[in-house]
Amino acid sequence: xxxKILFTVFxxxxxxxxxxxxxxxxxxxxxxxxxxxxxxxxxxxLALITTSxxxxxxxxxxxxxxxxxxxSIIAGLGFIAVGAWTLVKVFWLVDKG
Numbered sequence: 882x883x884x885k886i887l888f889t890v891f892x893x894x895x896x897x898x899x900x901x902x903x904x905x906x907x908x909x910x911x912x913x914x915x916x917x918x919x920x921x922x923x924x925x926x927l928a929l930i931t932t933s934x935x936x937x938x939x940x941x942x943x944x945x946x947x948x949x950x951x952x953s954i955i956a957g958l959g960f961i962a963v964g965a966w967t968l969v970k971v972f973w974l975v976d977k978g
Contacts, residue, residue: 894933898929903925903928903929907921907925910924910925940952
């Protein structure tokens with residue numbers, strides 16, 4: 882096992898997940914009075930594991946057809962598009978309200 886990659890991925894995903902909508906949704910579920918915190922923990926953990934597995938499988942499959950450079954460019958453009966869309970929605974909501 883490559884511990885450098887393990888640590889890099891852990892830190893990157895950990896920081897990316899802090900305060901995102903998934904964590905906020907998990908906190909809301911756990912805040913219920915009659916809710917098992919363990920059920921929320923295991924359910925959210927299973928969801929993150931499953932989505933991570935899908936990401937690894939998709940990345941492995943796509944890497945057979947595209948170079949790492951092209952994948953990085955596509956991912957970067959995707960992040961830019963999501964950011965631009967978010968800004969458009971924010972400014973649109975400000976103009977409406």
